[in-house]
Amino acid sequence: MKIGELAKRLDISTDTLRYYEKHGLLSFSERNESGYRIYSPKHEKQMQFILRAKTVGFSLKEIQELLAIKVEKQQHSCGEVKQLTLQKRQIVRDKIAELQRFEKSLSLLADACCGGPELATGCSILTTLEAADDIVI
Amino acid sequence: MKIGELAKRLDISTDTLRYYEKHGLLSFSERNESGYRIYSPKHEKQMQFILRAKTVGFSLKEIQELLAIKVEKQQHSCGEVKQLTLQKRQIVRDKIAELQRFEKSLSLLADACCGGPELATGCSILTTLEAADDIVI
DNA sequence: GTTGACCTTTGAGTTTACTCAAAGGTTTAT
């Protein structure tokens, strides 16, 4: 698959794909006779991983570190790899906990709201919710 | 509380606080006689919300939209506010789902790893894991 | 065989989110 097709499948630009390759996120692809990049499903999977990591707030540098776990395991001891993995997992767990707080706040707001055609100002439960000072939304 | 103290409590710079105010994220604070910004615990809560939202990958623009739910409820119908809230909650739920996939992948890696002093290359379970093509880490 | 849709590289431009510097006013400690 050429760069245009992969870009379309991932809904990103070809520039972004070349940018990620240049900055060491996406592994180098094969080239055909005329120098075109030829991508495999493995590259697509890798890109999906990168894009998913981005949506949950990892920087490209952090994503590189996540991807590097795989590489490092060839050079480091099992113990070191395990420690790095657990450390990254903790960051992921912390993020999940944050999001669950958001989910709870938004659920409270949604549940409190009658959903009718009246102006939200008049919704007394919402006003009550606003008074609860552990909810900031 | 003056800007320096709030910045210290939040572990960010005073510049960032002024930047957020200027860009409509943090509500305006009171000023004392000499023009210094004076912040309340409410401002601190709002900032904590903003910072939490940032760690889970919301852009400042998206955070503004989250904060705007509160404002909009004075101008829109309960139904509109409810719809916006549910829409934002869905984004949060999607992010949680992504992170849970990461958590699972990292847990599999960690569990598979013996954690001993041997080179990770020799860890056969890791090699097996690498072959599983639905896990990209 | 040439038009249009691809692909290549290099290098410059843009957006987001800060971050710093300058020039000056205020407050606190000695």
Added chain:
DNA sequence: ATAAACCTTTGAGTAAACTCAAAGGTCAAC
């Protein structure tokens, strides 16, 4: 009363992550 440590504004500078433009090569279709 005079440093040091705060605060103010304005405006410029920076890093990350793209995004675009230029100049040119490749390839399928008419």
